[in-house]
Amino acid sequence: MALLEIRGLTVEYSSGGYAARPIEDFDLDLESGQLVLLLGASGCGKTTLLSVLAGILTPAAGTARFDGIDIIGLRGAALTAYRRRTVGIVFQAFNLVPSLSARENVEVPLRAAGTGRAEARRRADELLERVDLGHRIKHRPADMSGGQQQRVAIARALAHDPPLVLADEPTAHLDYIQVEGVITLLREIARPGRVVVIATHDERLIPLADRVVELTPHAASPSRGPERRELQAGEVLFRQGDEGDLVYVVEAGRIEIVMERVGGDEELVNVLEPGGYFGELAPMFRLRRSATARAQGPATVVAYGLTQFRELQTSDSTPGPNSSLLT
């Protein structure tokens, strides 16, 4: 059985009143000892997934189990215990408490869990030695480089020797020299009995991962040729949240663009007439569709790959100004 099991995970939140689902119907199994990369661009749901695994965010649907613990169902003291002892988190911006020394930052989760002062100090010193910062234990974050701060953050995450370590963009604020030390350290902490999940868009980490999970939608070949599609009245061309790799031009009929609001209501955003185009953002930025496209009546659309569409824009038959930038 996998140490970490995720089934049908869907996270929904309100973005300006509209429903956004960075993660929808997501499945994942991770084994003990694995170092896993969650790879993807900003906004693809990496941090959202980490928040769910950290017990900080409650999803709209789905389950997440770690070593038999139902993370989603945790509440109160059980949730606090999970955050203290089961999961260790390395944050993107280090997030060390600026008024505390390196040693005190590592001691915080230990003292919070009731560890005595002497034992907490001993453990903090041991961890800081392990991350090669034994000579900086009394220094405050402001007196340390980015790489050193991140190593303190890793030491803090390991305070309770947690079986699940989550790292959110651990190399984001580091120069190329500092990155090397952090990458090496992250590789070392993945061991049997522990899963290390790293959310990143830094492809330099790919070689050290046991597994890479891409959260960014796959783009189809940008040179994909035009495809004509006939739509019945009310037929949905694509839905909000779908992966998208084609740009559409309306040839006949009318296409309505609607966005789903929090609570399930729809809001009509635009209606496109012949000559208008829509859906270019998803393939361009490898995002999911941010709205639903639906035929108002019988309609015909022509679908283009991104390259084809760009060629079309620069040719004499450029589509008219009636376009929707939302999709």
Added chain:
Amino acid sequence: MWLLGLRDLQWRRRRFLIAVLATSIVFALTLLLAGASSGLKNEGRRIVGSFGADAWLVAKGTSGPFTASTVLPEDTAREVAALPGVRRADPVVLLRSSVDDGSLRDVNVIGYRQGGIGTPTVVDGRLPRRDGEVVADTRLGVDPGEKVRVNGLQMQVVGTAEGITYAFGTPTIVMPLRDAQELVYAGQPLASAIVTRGVPDSVPADLKVLRDDEVRKDLERPAKSGNETIDFLNVLLWLVAAGIIGSLVYVSALERVRDFAVLKATGVASRTLLGVLMIQSVFLSVAAALVAAVFAQLLKPSFPFEVSIEASAYVSLVVIALLVGFVASLVGLRRAVGVDPALAFGGA
């Protein structure tokens, strides 16, 4: 987890120091105001007690000897002395006047029968032996041998006395009865009141008997609204102190939102964070109270009237400081409780 609070205080020490100083000034004002109120009450107690009288007889309808201007014939003392229960009776004159020593200063004037009730206790010099000699309040700032012009009359200071200041710190000049009668009654044999040793069993219908506490209350009556104002001001000042500390704690909580989010995300309980904020707030408030005690002592001598800060006022201030700190922490507590640990994720 007190370490979190202590380290934050060290980290932001300059800001907290300013807040402590500002709050300590406010607390010092409350101590000084309380001391002023006590001082006024002490004045009344001391001057009335200095006579050593068992009873005060005034004209019927008079509220008290120090506040009314009604007079009695000096001879009334002889009649009173003959009343059952009275061992001795002496007339006294109590009035307000002024001294001109280059600048005009208000003074109280007490006229007493030499050797009788109301004879002052001198701390320097001697008692008057003849007309034109006076005992001056040490607060007047004149020494034996100097001259003072009281209501236009030149007087010789032969002695000084303490504890005879009253009426909002107005110094007093004590003189023989004749001189006082000359000063205000054009020499007529009149008196403000008759003071006795022993309490008369009954008095003539045109007289009223007052005991020391009644005379003192009457003397304090003009200051009553002043004392109520002082109490009201004190409450406002405590609110100001709570506002200073509360605003600082709130701003500090706003700046530490991400810290709180990280701490919560790593398993620190919300109640621990609440405790940290509360301890910080109470610490600041109590520290301000202690500094205020020093400020008050330094500022006390600058007041023109007596400021008597009693030990109970210091104890009360510490208790109030604890309460102020607790109340002030509530504004920050709400902020800390509401922090979403998800904020810990995300860029700087």
